Amino acid sequence: MGYSLDALVLLTVSQFIRNLGYQAIPTMNDTALAIPYAVKAGLGEYGKHGLVITPEFGSSVRFGKIFTDLPLTIDSPIKFGVEEMCNICDACSKACPSRAIPNNEPSLVTFNVSNISGVKKWTIDGERCFSYWAKINTDCAVCIRVCPFTRDYTRFLNRRWLQLANSRFRRVALYLDSKQKRGRRVASRKWWVLKDS
Ligand code: SF4
Ligand code: SF4
Secondary structure, three states: OHHHHHHHHHHHHHHHHHOOOEEEEEEEOOOHHHHHHHHHHHOOOOOOOOOOOEEEEEEOOOOEEEEEEOOOOOOOOOOHHHHHHHHHHHHHHHHOOOOOOOOOOOOOOOOOOOOOEEEOOOOOOOHHHHHHHHHOOOOHHHHHHOOOOOOOOOOHHHHHHHHHHHHOOOOHHHHHHHHHHOOOOOOOHHHHHHHHH
16 A cells, blocks of 8 residues: 555656646656655654654655656755664664664675665665565565654654653663563454454
């Protein structure tokens, strides 16, 4: 569904831009890397698991892009405590079933041809990750599930948690997260019951 909605939004917005008289080329995961653009556009901050973490949805997002000559106001990258939290957290690295996420400092290290080189950042071994997806015949996203930023921010307490995570008390935020049931795996039988109820 996520990809279907992505296509719908990209196509309709692109057509709207064309109707205004400008060029618009909609793209999903093709044509250019979405993550650097998302970071540059201020949609979120880059995390140790190699994904963008947004203040509205954590990493539970899918990005699309539209290349256009429509004149736009340019946004700037944002900071809301992700880098600082990733420096003291290793939840994704510990939970990754394929051991694709190193718990290290940002560096120039690359694992294979699938990584871009020359950028100092947290880099994950994408080939290990995708090999695991192929092995289990589906996608994984454990790193998204266990990340403390993956929360329902329509809830007051989760918005307060985000403020704590972006303060000098972020270790308290991490501790509180470790005490919550959020992010733990739900047994398949229970999940289906929850979905049906
Ligand atoms: S999707 Fe799964 S295998 Fe891939 S990096 Fe995340 S936790 Fe690891
Ligand atoms: S799980 Fe922790 S280390 Fe990994 S991206 Fe989320 S905050 Fe950063």
